[in-house]
Amino acid sequence: MIASSLVSASVVVAAAQAADPLPSWNGGQARQSIVAFVEKVTTPGSPDFVPVPERIAVFDNDGTLWCEQPAPVQLYFALDRVKALAPQHPEWKDQEPFASLLKGDVKAALAGGERALLELLAATHTGMTSDEFSAIVKDWIATAKHPTTGKLYTDMVYQPMLELVAYLRANGFKTFIVSGGGIEFMRAWTERVYGIPPEQVVGSSVKTKLEMRDGKPVIVRLPEVNFNDDKAGKVIGIYEHIGRRPIAAFGNAVGDQQMLEYTQGGSGARFELLVLHDDAAREFAYGPTRGLPVAKTGGAFTPALEEHARKDGWTVVSMKSDWKVVYPASTR
């Protein structure tokens, strides 16, 4: 009995050691650079060893952890909210950006620029309590489908990135999202989908205030931007929320550049990675040689960003050649 238990235990350990933590990654340079970094910062006695509390990794969300094409998911949420709320707002028939949106003309609606986006944000993301907003997002994301693939948005997360997040966590990293997207929009589902809890999500936000309703304190969302977590804002967001410099950063667009530079600017071993969307067959192709179909906060992976990555030694992941699969197996 004892002997057989010992044998079983050894087998389990060997299997765990042999198990590939990144099964959806091909064996190219991107994968090698990830594994080499994790091994050197976690090997006791290594000159690059980093104590567990300092193993902070930050991930952009749109285009880095899940699909952002043909438009960011949060924009589809806003459009669906406009449709759902339209019966209570007959005036929207003659009022932009709502009139165009209700006619299905997103391009005309967004021609109003930042002002149109802010009106859309105010109408769809504010005025309710924090608990009500969270419930609205949870209900929506449980059933909303992507316009071209027909999949749930939460089934369009990148399987190789899920493995990477889990691999870092298994190696003592604390994983954070640092996204230009709405912080409370993401917090409603990131724990379930990525295993990243609300307190490890950093994002853009609206102002809020404390109010008493029926003798209970509630937080009410106000139609005013509080923080824009994009470009330099991502570094400020990291400082405010995390309070220390990450040692690893993952992004896909010019909105992530400062976050990667700031990560790289610390002392000791550092890791920076950009996801290059070059896989039109399995996802969307909008790399350096292509314009981005819909304007996106934070912008695209530009030729300048590609040059920057090359110069600074950032790892660039080709979705086409570095990833065996794009989406989780159950939904492929």
Added chain:
Amino acid sequence: MIASSLVSASVVVAAAQAADPLPSWNGGQARQSIVAFVEKVTTPGSPDFVPVPERIAVFDNDGTLWCEQPAPVQLYFALDRVKALAPQHPEWKDQEPFASLLKGDVKAALAGGERALLELLAATHTGMTSDEFSAIVKDWIATAKHPTTGKLYTDMVYQPMLELVAYLRANGFKTFIVSGGGIEFMRAWTERVYGIPPEQVVGSSVKTKLEMRDGKPVIVRLPEVNFNDDKAGKVIGIYEHIGRRPIAAFGNAVGDQQMLEYTQGGSGARFELLVLHDDAAREFAYGPTRGLPVAKTGGAFTPALEEHARKDGWTVVSMKSDWKVVYPASTR
């Protein structure tokens, strides 16, 4: 050998189970209410069971985790910075609040109210990079001594509260500081002193900006208030940083009232506690029947707050009768 190992293991387990997690607490109602709460939310199958990710506990800092008398520690830090910087600022000799401070007259300096405090904050907490500020705080707190006890400030943390924080953590709670104090002032030492990492510290902040210096990105601290984490601000700070409602909250003054109310306002088992400073012999006495010697952001434990606690069933800890010791043994 095997038999004796098994016996040793059993002894160790029994000792661990028998070990008192709160040895500095007397066996009164306060202690009982803490233990009863923790047991009911952590017992699987209990109607009050709370899953680990939702076990969020928030602690005020000044007067709840460490001594805030005769004035908050951060004010002493600012005063010492004024003295250290005075040679570079000859104009301060004739300029309030600095002139009074340099003469040692804190009361006259603070007579300038909020404007004087903001000038003091700007002169002592801003203008440098985030890394420089963190280093200044770390250097200062390693040697600075309390004006009446002569102890290091970090030796004037409350031993029973250290035990309580550790007890909650051992039971799957994530512990956060939510303080009116400066977020970066606290982050420089809370991990070492309380075991609370920077990303679990919420506090007041100044605005910051990203700058390139010598080709490296740095964060520069600006002389403008960004967020006041006090009273209703504590609830907003919790929403922004943590993104879910705590199930336990610990404070000592009117600045904590909204945070405790918000905690209590959620569904399921909740716990709220106030530390009452009624121990003039071992610490300071400034409870409901006494005025507070130095004005403090967030104010004191007022008679109205005591009445509020009684009405809402909040646990009130008498330092005098509930705590066997106040400060850690090595420094008592």
